[in-house]
Amino acid sequence: MRAPVCLMLGVLLAGCGADDAAVAVPCADIVAGCALPQAGLTVRFDRRPQPMRTFAMQVELPRTQSVHARFSMQGMDMGPNRYHLLADGPGRWRAEVMLPACVAGRNDWLLTLEADGTRYRVPFRSE
Secondary structure, eight states, X not given: OOOOOEEETTEEEOSOOOOXXXXXXXXXXXXXXXXXXXXXXXXXXXXXXXXXXXEEEEEEOTTOSOEEEEEEETTEEOSSOOEEOEEOSTTEEEEEEEBOOOTTOOOEEEEEEEXXXXXXXXXXXXX
16 A cells, blocks of 8 residues: 655655654643643644745753754654754754645644654644
């Protein structure tokens, strides 16, 4: 069976998948903030994200040298959309990001954060 086809900036991609080696972060509301207290991780968006519109993402994670983020969906990799977050104070990271568009019309996203070799997966919904 062929995987769903996703559209990002006019490029068609097929056979995509999410990262299975990530630590799950529970998330009821990404705007209010989602946390994994034992890791000291908190992630939040400045507003409810919409595909192809920029929004700010803030991550708090102490004792971290670098943080990268990418967006996918279960069973779909949304293509090259890796973001490097910039330091915004001790243990704080920030970036302006954008969700890719998906021709399937889904709104169930997975944010994968990579921080010093550890991956965290945060599920959330877009508008």
